[in-house]
Amino acid sequence: MRIDRRTLLRLAGVSLLAGAGRKVASALAAVVGSGPSAAPPPARRWAMVIDLPKCLKDESCTKCIAACHRAHNVPLISDPRHEVKWIWKASFEDAFPSQESTLTALTLRGKQVPVFCNHCADPPCVRVCPTQATWKRPDGIVMMDWHRCIGCRYCMVACPYGSRSFNWVDPRPYLAELNPDFPTRTKGVVEKCTLCYERLEKGQLPACVEACTPKAMAFGDLDDPKSEVRRLLEARYSIRRKPELGTQPEIYYLV
């Protein structure tokens, strides 16, 4: 049998189409097949609510700071150029500059309020990190991978809250007591509050919340209508730090 040029081209075209069709079919099957079998991760939106009137009853209290810094091996460096902090106190005007002229500021002016990483819904630090050493977890935690941090400090420039510290020196000589369950950091990486991800996975509350004896800090899932944080936010007036920047902090302050 002789095959003329036209038949050959037609056969080649048909077989090519058949091959491509099979590829498409298998790809579609993979997409459809993986859809329902992959269980969705538990929807969580961690948030913290700080009751300022309760917190400010004892302005000299630093239990949250001590508990956090002990749990995470945060060094105590007196030189302010080198200091490392995860949670610290700032004056109300510095923490909430856009609240300056409102009535809330009258009662809170000059008071020292606890501040830390806001675990923003739209975190600018994550957007600028060139190595994805910091990223947003599905549960809302703005996480750090110190293995990957190259110490470029873009995130420190991007963060409008000053929540990040850089290790200018080896932190170990500045640690009075070491907690072996958590690593220290090394010279040349950036660090900040990680919302106690290592405690959450064990079902414990963040160290600062647990240490707060006046119970001025509440922690929970904002997606859960029955959670304590939701209940507090529905009942009381709350403010967030620098809301005009659109970073959507997940740390709320009751005033």
Add this chain to the structure above:
Amino acid sequence: MRDRNLIVAGLVAFLALLTFPVWYNRAAGTTSRPPELKLPAREKQCVAPVSYMRNSHMQLLIRWREEAVRQDVRTFTAADGRTYRISLTGTCLNCHSKPDFCDRCHNYAAVKPACWDCHLDPGQIQKARGTEYAHR
């Protein structure tokens, strides 16, 4: 061929010089013997077979690192079905001694892993404190 003796003597001297390190180590008793590792007393089986761990523990640790820190996967299922918590200080150092196991081999092989720049050795802290370390 009047220099035969000279040439042979020179060759012998050259060979002696070339093989000197071998003889020297043999005489000093420091012949290239592998480091003596202190194996864990209570466990017979690591998370993977010895041959795999010997060659590829670093790949396993990097996988563990990525899973624990970035993917929030905290348990490792071994080939024999046993499950382990993914943790360098909590699982590895729970059996192995850093100075008598990790360091001995790393020193021998002249490698300097950066793990210990940040991760702590609970045994060392326990010794410094003089207290028993219980992993939570």
